[in-house]
Amino acid sequence: MSKIIAVAIEKGGVGKTTTALNIGAGLHLLKKSVLLVDLDQQGHLSRWLGYQPDGKPTVSELIYQEVSGIRSNDDSLFIRHSDREDIDYIPANKMLGGIYAVLGNDGQSNTVLDRIFHRDFFSQYDYILFDCPTAVDNLLVSNALKCSDKLLLPVQAEKFAYDCIPQMLQRYMAIKQTQDVKPYLAGMLVTMYSRQTKMSNEVFAALQESYGSLVFSEPVPMLQEARNSTDDDNALCGSLVHRKSSRVGQAYLAAAKRIAGDKK
Ligand SMILES: Nc1ncnc2c1ncn2[C@@H]1O[C@H](COP(=O)(O)OP(=O)(O)OP(=O)(O)O)[C@@H](O)[C@H]1O
Numbered sequence: 057m058s059k060i061i062a063v064a065i066e067k068g069g070v071g072k073t074t075t076a077l078n079i080g081a082g083l084h085l086l087k088k089s090v091l092l093v094d095l096d097q098q099g100h101l102s103r104w105l106g107y108q109p110d111g112k113p114t115v116s117e118l119i120y121q122e123v124s125g126i127r128s129n130d131d132s133l134f135i136r137h138s139d140r141e142d143i144d145y146i147p148a149n150k151m152l153g154g155i156y157a158v159l160g161n162d163g164q165s166n167t168v169l170d171r172i173f174h175r176d177f178f179s180q181y182d183y184i185l186f187d188c189p190t191a192v193d194n195l196l197v198s199n200a201l202k203c204s205d206k207l208l209l210p211v212q213a214e215k216f217a218y219d220c221i222p223q224m225l226q227r228y229m230a231i232k233q234t235q236d237v238k239p240y241l242a243g244m245l246v247t248m249y250s251r252q253t254k255m256s257n258e259v260f261a262a263l264q265e266s267y268g269s270l271v272f273s274e275p276v277p278m279l280q281e282a283r284n285s286t287d288d289d290n291a292l293c294g295s296l297v298h299r300k301s302s303r304v305g306q307a308y309l310a311a312a313k314r315i316a317g318d319k320k
Pocket residue numbers: 067068069070071072073074075096100189190247248249276277278279280282283284286304
């Protein structure tokens with residue numbers, strides 16, 4: 057059985073995609089088989105993985121086929137392999153913007169991803185990670201939360217990001233129909249942390265006070281190397297976990313180790 061993790065938080069530009077990529081690459085480095093799923097029509101994750109439009113079906117068609125009931129029996133048609141990261145993925149592109157009307161047509165519109173990713177084919181992966189779009193009330197994100205075993209929250213080290221956590225957890229608890237969210241959390245990973253700034257330290261301390269051990273002990277520093285890694289015109293583009301000299305990469309690798317060690 058795969059463990060399915062949604063990387064999500066209702067705030068944009070906080071490092072969701074960087075986190076999905078580096079945690080996926082970190083788990084791969086730990087010898088786990090990983091499938092990354094791009095659920096954002098911006099397609100940033102796909103681009104970092106080296107995706108070039110190839111005329112083959114993307115995550116949009118995967119969803120469309122499940123809702124329409126007219127589907128190929130071969131889920132491998134949707135899988136690409138990133139040579140750069142040596143990881144399988146399912147790409148997204150701007151067509152995904154039209155998927156909300158499709159999802160809305162399903163009798164159980166919250167369970168479409170749940171039905172897809174619990175098919176036998178996907179059980180070959182140890183981990184399936186969803187890179188979610190930023191959204192407040194978004195059917196695709198609800199689907200990802202419903203389907204996932206765990207939620208990984210990248211929390212930018214600034215106050216607005218911290219403030220949006222309670223609402224996000226409430227929503228997740230409603231979807232999971234539970235009063236106790238803890239078993240469903242992979243954790244909160246502080247991103248874009250600057251040791252020198254008061255704001256970063258205050259947010260990290262407040263998070264630890266409110267959420268204790270759910271907070272990863274090693275925050276991801278705010279560094280230019282992370283920006284370079286997401287610039288697909290740059291030769292340094294790609295995950296950072298392989299680079300021993302990368303502080304961002306080592307923080308992500310530490311987080312991946314904790315996730316891999318979580319047996320629940
Ligand atoms: N630790 C970091 N230090 C510096 N820059 C970072 C760090 N992590 C991410 N970034 C940069 O911040 C920007 C936003 O990151 P990313 O795309 O991962 O966020 P996101 O939450 O997925 O954004 P969106 O809401 O658009 O999906 C990118 O340019 C990325 O390179």
